Amino acid sequence: MISSTATHHPLAGNSQNSAKAPTAVELATARLKSAGLRITQPRLAIIAALSRREQPTTIEQIHEDVGAGNCDLVTVYRCMAAFEEIGLVRRAFFHNGTALYEINLGQPARYHVVCKTTNRVEELDPAVSDELRRAIEVVQEGLRARGFAEVGHIVEFFGVAPQAGRIQVAPVVTAAR
Numbered sequence: 001m002i003s004s005t006a007t008h009h010p011l012a013g014n015s016q017n018s019a020k021a022p023t024a025v026e027l028a029t030a031r032l033k034s035a036g037l038r039i040t041q042p043r044l045a046i047i048a049a050l051s052r053r054e055q056p057t058t059i060e061q062i063h064e065d066v067g068a069g070n071c072d073l074v075t076v077y078r079c080m081a082a083f084e085e086i087g088l089v090r091r092a093f094f095h096n097g098t099a100l101y102e103i104n105l106g107q108p109a110r111y112h113v114v115c116k117t118t119n120r121v122e123e124l125d126p127a128v129s130d131e132l133r134r135a136i137e138v139v140q141e142g143l144r145a146r147g148f149a150e151v152g153h154i155v156e157f158f159g160v161a162p163q164a165g166r167i168q169v170a171p172v173v174t175a176a177r
Contacts, residue, residue, distance in 0.1 A: 024051035027105045028088055035086040042071040046079050047088075047103070055121045056092035056100035056112065091154060108133055115161040124157070 022030075028047040029039055037043070049065035050057070063076045080101060083089040090104045092112060102110070111124045111132055124132070132155065140151045 024103065024105060028103065031086065031088050031105075035088075037082060037086070042066070042075050043079050045070050046076060046083075050089065050101070050103040053102070055123075056102045058098050058100055062101070111155055111157065113157040113159055116158050117160050120161060122161075 025044065025047050028051070029044070032039055032043065045066045046062060049062050052065070053061075059076050059080055060073070062080070063071065063073045066076065080089060084091065084101070087104055089101045090109065092100045092102050092110070108129070111129050112121050113124060114121050123129075136153055136155070140153065143151045
């Protein structure tokens with residue numbers, strides 16, 4: 001008879017069932033540690049707020065998400081500067097002079113278009129984003145070949161969304177007397 005200590009019962013706690021993918025906060029914490037930055041409650045709260053956002057966001061929105069009682073606005077600005085320096089966040093684009101940020105956990109850069117009328121943000125089609133990434137990489141490689149260091153980029157797209165340019169006029173209803 002062959003005996004085995006391995007079991008595939010879901011309550012047995014074997015390593016195959018208990019292994020889970022790290023959360024965004026865990027990945028970001030590892031990045032902070034590897035960069036030599038301290039892990040503080042405000043930094044963790046900011047990272048958690050960023051990871052919940054699906055679109056680029058302003059520092060003021062992050063501060064609102066974190067809560068004024070947990071962290072002041074100056075701390076958010078300082079943390080975002082430190083996070084950007086180590087590549088944990090990236091400045092997605094500027095809108096009306098405001099920098100918008102998104103968390104960077106190693107995924108490819110996402111590109112967006114902002115409606116000038118409504119300020120609504122839409123992500124570009126994945127195929128278009130892939131083509132844009134390839135073109136940007138060619139430019140960056142060319143710049144590095146010419147001796148440039150720490151090459152980066154910001155791509156901004158703005159336009160008026162198809163429905164945004166139309167003014168909705170409510171019909172005028174008059175009562176007959």
